Amino acid sequence: MNYKEHKSEPFWWGMFSQGGVIAALLIPIHIFLCGLAVPLGLIDPELLSYERITALLQNPLVKVYLCVLLIFPLYHAAHRIRFTLAEIGLHSLAKVLPVLCYGGALLGTAVVLYILWVLF
Amino acid sequence: MMLDSETTKTYTRPISKAWWLRDRGYFNRRYFMFLLRELTSVFVALYVVLFIYELFLLTKGQEAHAAFQESLRSGPFIVFFLIALLFALYHSWTWLGLTTKMQAAGRGLVKIGTKTLPPIFVALGSYGAWLVATCVIAYLFLTL
Amino acid sequence: MSDLRTIKITVLRYRPEEEDEPTEQTYEVEFRDDWVVLDALNHIKDHIDGTLSFRWSCRMGVCGSCGMMVNGEPKLTCAAMLRDYYPNEVRVEPLVNFPIVRDLVTDMTDFMDKLKAVKPWIIREEEKPVSEGEYLQTPDQLKDYKQFSQCINCMLCYAACPVYGLEHDFVGPAAIALGHRYNLDSRDEGNQQRQHIIASKEGIWECTYVGECSVVCPKHVDPAEAIQQTKVATTTNRLKSLVMPWGNKK
Numbered sequence: 301m302n303y304k305e306h307k308s309e310p311f312w313w314g315m316f317s318q319g320g321v322i323a324a325l326l327i328p329i330h331i332f333l334c335g336l337a338v339p340l341g342l343i344d345p346e347l348l349s350y351e352r353i354t355a356l357l358q359n360p361l362v363k364v365y366l367c368v369l370l371i372f373p374l375y376h377a378a379h380r381i382r383f384t385l386a387e388i389g390l391h392s393l394a395k396v397l398p399v400l401c402y403g404g405a406l407l408g409t410a411v412v413l414y415i416l417w418v419l420f
Numbered sequence: 421m422m423l424d425s426e427t428t429k430t431y432t433r434p435i436s437k438a439w440w441l442r443d444r445g446y447f448n449r450r451y452f453m454f455l456l457r458e459l460t461s462v463f464v465a466l467y468v469v470l471f472i473y474e475l476f477l478l479t480k481g482q483e484a485h486a487a488f489q490e491s492l493r494s495g496p497f498i499v500f501f502l503i504a505l506l507f508a509l510y511h512s513w514t515w516l517g518l519t520t521k522m523q524a525a526g527r528g529l530v531k532i533g534t535k536t537l538p539p540i541f542v543a544l545g546s547y548g549a550w551l552v553a554t555c556v557i558a559y560l561f562l563t564l
Numbered sequence: 565m566s567d568l569r570t571i572k573i574t575v576l577r578y579r580p581e582e583e584d585e586p587t588e589q590t591y592e593v594e595f596r597d598d599w600v601v602l603d604a605l606n607h608i609k610d611h612i613d614g615t616l617s618f619r620w621s622c623r624m625g626v627c628g629s630c631g632m633m634v635n636g637e638p639k640l641t642c643a644a645m646l647r648d649y650y651p652n653e654v655r656v657e658p659l660v661n662f663p664i665v666r667d668l669v670t671d672m673t674d675f676m677d678k679l680k681a682v683k684p685w686i687i688r689e690e691e692k693p694v695s696e697g698e699y700l701q702t703p704d705q706l707k708d709y710k711q712f713s714q715c716i717n718c719m720l721c722y723a724a725c726p727v728y729g730l731e732h733d734f735v736g737p738a739a740i741a742l743g744h745r746y747n748l749d750s751r752d753e754g755n756q757q758r759q760h761i762i763a764s765k766e767g768i769w770e771c772t773y774v775g776e777c778s779v780v781c782p783k784h785v786d787p788a789e790a791i792q793q794t795k796v797a798t799t800t801n802r803l804k805s806l807v808m809p810w811g812n813k814k
Contacts, residue, residue: 335501377465430663446636525789
């Protein structure tokens with residue numbers, strides 16, 4: 301067996317682990333507030349009104365925060381999905397899965413940046 | 421014992437594709453929980469994609485946004501968010517637990533001089549960070 | 565008073581000259597409160613069926629030879645008490661993920677090759693002559709790697725690892741943990757020489773942190789955490805070398 305140090309895996313793993321931390325710390329409360337509390341009427345629906353959110357998005361700090369919140373977890377998920385699919389039967393696709401999964405995350409990154417900085 | 425694999429007839433029992441349910445005749449609960457842990461990422465991804473879609477709708481104007489907000493009140497969406505929340509919490513729990521365990525192994529990664537920070541402080545730091553982040557986000561969301 | 569209690573031991577048997585696939589054989593042996601599974605196997609070999617093959621040596625959890633699957637879990641059979649299973653049947657199978665040579669004996673060539681490949685010994689850029697004395701180390705420096713040095717090469721972690729089961733090229737828990745052990749040793753200067761295998765695709769990056777290797781390790785080596793620590797260190801070093809390419813590579 302000829303082993304060779306892998307140059308790009310540390311990058312993907314680094315993104316995966318950053319995303320893992322961000323998802324662990326921030327995602328549950330977001331799901332609770334926007335996905336359950338507002339729709340169920342536990343808190344004022346005006347908190348998610350068009351006026352309020354678009355006003356918040358004028359603040360560059362909010363944009364940066366949303367970038368962190370949305371982009372890193374995409375790489376986290378891409379990495380886990382890549383390995384899990386191989387582990388539950390798609391082992392023969394082990395070469396294609398990184399391209400598909402990280403490709404998806406890269407696309408997601410572009411979409412987030414485009415929406416936040418071009419459309420807004 | 422080193423074998424000449426050319427001349428020795430061996431038998432390897434293949435691992436099943438559903439090894440997380442049954443691995444060579446046995447169910448291992450920890451394999452199953454591992455798979456659930458990895459599955460959390462699917463819900464994280466779905467939530468993020470939905471979030472991005474909502475941002476996109478904001479660019480389409482007030483009505484598109486309001487219509488989607490209204491549809492979020494429907495049963496299927498509530499069920500989805502409930503399941504997603506459970507998986508997200510399971511991700512937080514396992515992730516913070518594993519990072520704590522990883523940092524504490526051997527001599528530990530968090531050192532002050534030549535002394536290692538006791539694992540309990542690392543754990544308090546991880547779960548404490550979760551609590552602080554959760555409260556801060558909730559506070560900002562409600563008051564900004 | 566019938567106080568001769570017995571326990572059923574079902575063993576996976578494989579006799580390559582007779583059969584193409586393993587079969588099962590059940591033995592009924594006397595149950596003794598102070599017996600381990602290995603005692604029962606030795607009793608079978610000595611008194612019931614001399615053709616049963618298995619490895620063992622020290623009977624005290626040091627040599628690492630008697631690892632087998634006991635009711636589906638990788639165990640040192642010298643440390644698995646029969647009374648923990650009694651009155652239920654005990655199923656003994658060879659360690660999974662390895663080729664079976666005969667009965668409970670597996671081929672460990674793959675592991676031995678990987679173990680050698682991580683160079684689990686102290687590497688010096690320049691050996692100093694014996695006359696200059698030994699390489700000294702403080703108790704604190706010893707503590708840095710001591711836990712990871714407890715490995716007895718019993719290979720239970722390889723049997724526990726589904727990643728190894730699915731991908732035999734994976735360098736695996738014990739070999740990587742031992743590489744980590746020497747990388748953490750203050751006397752060692754061989755980090756760079758191990759990097760190509762430890763940080764290879766087949767090395768740490770194949771691991772998905774199932775964590776079962778650490779659960780089954782009879783010596784509490786914690787290979788899973790050793791691998792994750794190596795991932796952190798490798799990623800940090802890579803980042804450093806990108807941000808500060810002029811920095812010290814060591």
